[in-house]
Amino acid sequence: MSCAACATRIERRLNKMTGVTASVNYATGTATIDATPPISAEHVGNEITAAGYTAEPATEARPALAGTGNDDGAVADLRRRLFVALIAFFPLADLSVMFAIIPSTRFHGWQLLLTVLAAPVVCWSAAPFHRRAFTNARHGGASMDTLVSVGVLAATLWSLHTMYLRPTRTETPTGVWAAIWSSDSIYLEVAAGITAFVLAGRYFEAKAKRTAGSALRALAELATHEVTVLTRDGREITVPTTELGHGQRFLVRPGETIAADGIVISGTSSIDTSAMTGEAIPVDIAAGAEVLGGTVSLTGRIVVETTAVGPDTMLSGMIRLVEQAQQGKARMQRIADRISAVFVPFVFAIAALTGAVWLLLGGGTDRAGAAAIAVLVVACPCALGLAIPTALMVASGRGAQLGIFIKGHQALEATRDIDVVVFDKTGTLTHGRMSIVDITVPDGIEKSEVLRLAGAVEAASEHAVATAIAEHARRHTELPTAESFEALPGLGARGIVQGKHVLIGRPQLMSQHGLTTPTALEKAHDHHTRSGHTAVFIAVDGAIVAVIAVADTVKESAAGAIARLHSQGLRTLMLTGDNQHTAHAVAEQIGITETAADLLPQDKVSTIAQLRAQGHRVVMVGDGINDAAALTTADLGMAIGAGTDIAIAAADVILVRADLNTVPDAIDLAHATLRTIKGNLAWAFGYNVIAIPIAALGWLNPLIAGATMAFSSFFVVTNSLRLRRARTHRG
Secondary structure, three states, X not given: OOOHHHHHHHHHHHHOOOOEEEEEXXXXXXXXXXXXXXXXXXXXXXXXXXXXXXXXXXXXXXXXXXXXXXXXXXXXXXXXXXXXXXXXXHXXXXXXXXXXXXXXXXXXXXXXXXXXXXXXXXXXXXXHHHHHHHHHHHOOOOOHHHHHHHHHHHHHHHHHHHHHHOOOOOOOOXXXXXXXXXXXXXXXXXXXXXXXXXXXXXXXXXXXXOOOOHHHHHHHOOOOOXXXXXXXXXXXXXXXHHHOOOOOEEEEOOOOEOOXXXXXXXXOEEEEOHHHHOOOOOEEEOOOOEEOOOOEEOXXXXXXXXXXXXXXXXXXXXXXXXXXXXXXXXXXXXXXXXXHHHHHHHHHHHHHHHHHHHHHOOOHHHHHHHHHHHHHHHHOOHXXXXXXHHHHHHHHHHXXXXXXXXXXXXXXXXXXXXXXXXXXXXXXXXXXXXXXXXXXXXXXXXXXXXXXXXXXXXXXXXXXXXXHHHHHHHOOOOOOOOEEEEEEOOOEEEEEEOOEEEEEEOHHHHHHOOOXXXXXXXXXXXXXXXXXXXXXXXXXXOEEEEEEEEEEEEXXXXXXXXXXXXXXXXXXXXXXXXXXXXXXXXXXXHOOOOEEOOOXXXXXXXXXXXXXXXXXXXXXXXXXXXXXXXXXXXXXXXXXXXXXXXXXXXXXXXXXXXXXXXXXXXXXXXXXXXXXXXXXXXXXXXXHHXXXXXXXXXXXXXXXXXXXXXXXXXXXXXXXXXXXXXXXOOO
């Protein structure tokens, strides 16, 4: 598909089939089809082929990825064609106009010079338009490509006829306007200008379209491709993940990705679940625990029995959620679909009628041909093609200064009636990494000494809590080496540091060693637990001497950003896979009054879907892989730029900086960009409404028509450039 009209044509044709309801999305290159028997995928494919296009079914394993496979090549091809068109356009714009208006400037071979300059543009740069126009005509249709192709060819052929087959003038009339109105019909600069302007619009559109499938591809790549299966006789066999069956047992070694959803049969490990839940703290698991495909085993060797494989896993479900959310069309896109379906036939009808009327009125072939070409040229959709891409380009530049990147016009439309802003917690409102928030020791105990001993033991561990303690300790002192280190999965760790026996971990670990907790430390531990912190006891030589609390700390900008959103009348909500205690502690600290905790990715999607079903317009702000489906389900998805590639690909707006003030800033910039696009489209449509009748009346020489077409595009670009001065609430 080359433009929105293609999607409209396919959609209309499919919906004419009995028992078929279809929606075609040009941006993602996918069609979503509901069909009743005996209609099959083969029938649908044949109908699409008959319309002049190609299609192939998406698969469960890699849904909707085929349509975006060669986008990089398409963008590069458009860039090369645009470069050639621009190189030729500028000399053509000078020479073609000069030779047409001032005959005295012509020299021997001037026709050949113009032909050589125009040929690469008309024959190669514009080739995609000609090819699609031919395909459309062969199947009885027309699109914007048809209008561009006919406009380019008409201007070129008429110019060649004028240069080589008609007698040339030798005198230039007195006066500028007289010279222009009596100029020869040489419009090669018009042909090159149309090609260059439309290619520019297509190039920027293709760059934006290229990202449409990247979230799906990145999610699919989370899955491991091979798995070590355990046979009944205990042998280990490596097979493709696609061959893994329900109820089979497989081995997961430290550092490996878990291949499917299942239950741990034996072994212990710490599991990095950030891909699925977004939480930074690894989960300690043992026999009987449930694990999800796409998560990573960090420490131990475990055996898992599958409970869901292939398309039934939660990872595959997330892929489907993202795909389904991307199927929706933006309101502007739907309007463009409807307009393009009637605009092209309308222009051709007006051009043909114009030529016929001028011939009937005795205007002669020159006058009739010039008027018809003027209609085609002045109606070429350069301004329409540039209206949205140029505004997005300038907004992206301005956004870069503010730490914001807007990916598409669907994001802009969504900002109109926003009333709820939903935040992920870990990595979005918080830093996404553990750090020490407090060290409590009884009187007479040195904090620095406790930290030195604890840091030495934890330096040998890979656990997130251990890493936080060790890193904090290193910033304050040099750590000795711990001897006889032992990790105690699910409980803590122990080791000997310079002859002292150090034990670090949960209350259960202290109880197992028969240690009594001082009342002050017991109270400190309970306080931190209620506050959502992770608290561990430190024991040295058989006595508990400290409580160290670690937590994922809140970003400094969070409270201010939430206050700004509230001042704008927006409701805020926090969703997290973390526990209730931690969620409420963070929410209270930053001023959010509504929270939902212990959520899986599909729960976040359900919450956002419920809000939308209640009539709310929802912004989702997140950073993790687990946020991808929620980001695409919301009316507007905003991803923290320091987050995962998958979240960034799934979102509509990227917040480059970690400063959460960019959330209200992004909304302000999106509003300004939307106003600019509306102005651009109003001008582009209004220009055609006014210019086409003027051209049909013969008041526009094709040369002037080309100039007005260029001016229309210039106006759109200039109006878009005003966004460089767009100011946000903070100035």
